[in-house]
Amino acid sequence: MPRFECAVCGTSFSSGDELANHIKSAHGSATTAPTFECSICNQMFNDEASLVSHMSGAHPKS
Ligand SMILES: [Zn+2]
Numbered sequence: 001m002p003r004f005e006c007a008v009c010g011t012s013f014s015s016g017d018e019l020a021n022h023i024k025s026a027h028g029s030a031t032t033a034p035t036f037e038c039s040i041c042n043q044m045f046n047d048e049a050s051l052v053s054h055m056s057g058a059h060p061k062s
């Protein structure tokens with residue numbers, strides 16, 4: 001099961017929807033950090049570098 005971790009407070013959720021709802025309710029619109037989502041496993045990251053690192057580690061190109 002992939003985990004979805006809030007980039008702001010580190011709380012983990014079982015789905016991207018729960019994470020999105022958490023960010024909206026707990027951190028509100030003040031959160032300006034963009035969200036980058038892995039197109040393969042839908043894990044979300046708060047910056048592009050983390051997503052790129054995830055892609056190379058979790059989904060290496062053959
Ligand atoms: Zn949070």
Ligand SMILES: [Zn+2]
Pocket residue numbers: 038039040041042043054055058059
């Ligand atoms: Zn992924």
